[in-house]
Amino acid sequence: MSKFSAVSLLKGALTGYKNVEPQWPDAELKSEYDVIIVGAGGHGLGAAYYLAKEHGITNVAVIDKGWLGGGNTGRNTTIIRSNYLYDESARLYDHAVDLWDGLSQDLNYNVMFSQRGVMMLAHNVHDVQSFKRHIHANRLNGVDNVWLTPEQAKEKCPPLNISPSARYPVMGAAFQQRGGTARHDAVAWGYARAAAARGVDIIQNCPVLSIERGPEGAVTGLQTARGFVKAKKIAVSAAGGTSVVMDTAGVRLPLESYPLQALVSEPVKPIFPQVVMSNTVHAYISQSDKGELVIGSGTDQYVSYSQRGGLPLIEHTLAAICEVFPIFRRIRMLRKWGGVVDVTPDRSPILGKTPVQGLYLNCGWGTGGFKATPGSAHVFAHTIAQDEPHPINAPFTLERFETGRLIDEAAAAAVAH
Amino acid sequence: MAFNTIVETLPAMGRFSLRCKRENTVAMSKALGFELPSTISELVRSGNVTALKLGPDEWMLTCPMDERAKIKEPLAAVYADAVHSLTEVSSREVSIRVSGPEAEELLSTSCPRNLRELTVGCGVRTVFDSVQVILTREEQNQFRLDVWRSFVPHVMGLLSVATKEFECGL
């Protein structure tokens, strides 16, 4: 496969990109693999890439029931940040931010990582106290985060309404400069291309029917729509579909799958310099490089695999956006979509081994999995290769729901995030 | 475009929340001197007192402010034999009356219910732009909203914005 460089791009531009070759081959399913990863999203493809690159394991397949990056990887609002309260979470998400920085070079594929800064608005006294606590905790953990007064926030983000009489008054904001956005599809494509170049098979449109286990309990392989495949190790990275897949191996999980919606407006000229989030009203907004405003809302209240979600939530989100940014009141929305997010009781992911030998699990990212993609993939690959969690993901066990050692970001943020 | 729908707040009235088990409703009715409604959304009037059934074991009783004893005293007298919970909530709510030919449409701007299905003389608890309200259809073109006091400015604000939009023909 050819390498992208300034020269190759210039050549492509001059010749109209007529002879673009496929970036990865459509692989045939082999009969046996060392590792099979279920789910070809950013997390799964990334884990395959790091398995090949850092652990020398290349007899790997990534299997997906649909197309590559067609699940939550292609359905999120592309926000990246690491301003989490607890030490465990801060380490995990900050590991991801460290890897985001330099990912395009590493993959030789532009993921358009833009550290434009993430601003989280405080609308009441509780928010102010909670965000300041987050800021102090973050700085102790080496994560950048600063407090902004309403005027400083307005200076950074001019469309913000800081009138004290607003329905959701802005009393200040927490600001992480290293946060930002990345091009979500490019993350999946970049990892797929780089992994395939190292020998990983990417198998699309191949639903997994069940995980098969031998008489001693260890995994033996996967039953798929294209027949049985032997595997020494199976790693499930299937987001909203995790409960259904894992159930076939007899592992029941503390997960519930909810619809999470997002929408984009018509494209407009650059007007919105940061990512702005409001946890209290649960709306977040940024402007894509194409000029669309990308707006995300909270999860619907009921469990569902519909990939749709209800309109009342969209209405609530847009009402909040219009209130905080009156300038956007007459902008038109182009399209909306939904993903299925798997949520744990403590809103922290499950990333590690399972009671079944040879079965590894990466799930429970809830509404915030995209930002963690490289970090999660990196430590998940370590866990699979070494049969031992990386120190960063060691606290994110499945057992914590039995021992009670939760990582309660749900209580820390009072929202799913 | 002519728009003749009026939004007004009503003077204070006596309000009581009554909760009691099914087996005690007969005693309650006897003490009050009229039959408590038995289906949800049914409204019964007896003189100046009204009773609206909101839930399986919940009623909202109203009366003029100076006649509150008419509800309080007879129910207190039977308390020992028919256990119930009667809570005065007179100062909790303010009533807003919406009357005129476009009343139904005006309320539909913020109420998700199909108001055509709310029959005259019935009342329900519902939401009005995320505010919990009791909505009663007093006449074909006349509704009453009972709103918790602190939400009144929000509800009145929405109704006045909607009124302006209707007046402009939007």
Added chain:
Amino acid sequence: MLLIHCPYCKEKLPELEFEYAGQAHIARPLNPAEQSDAEWRDYLFIRSNVRGDHAEQWRHTHGCGRYFNALRNTVSDKFIATYEIEQPRPTGSEEGEKSNEQLES
């Protein structure tokens, strides 16, 4: 917006009047002190998260105020039945039931 039939009000009403309240028919252990940690985990955290017919609790918060149960398909979001809280779970559609068996076996 979902339209939900409240078994107490006997009316089909908009979702905005209701609150979702999690999986139904999860009984609190009768002898909490005798439960093992694993049993507490199952009671508190493990959920069926079924892709099919799901028995769940709802509350008609902005209406009659009652909790009730519903059987809803989590792929189509279509309500198969709503029923009072004491009643047993009704049987759902054939397809939805199949995926339930898959989960419970």
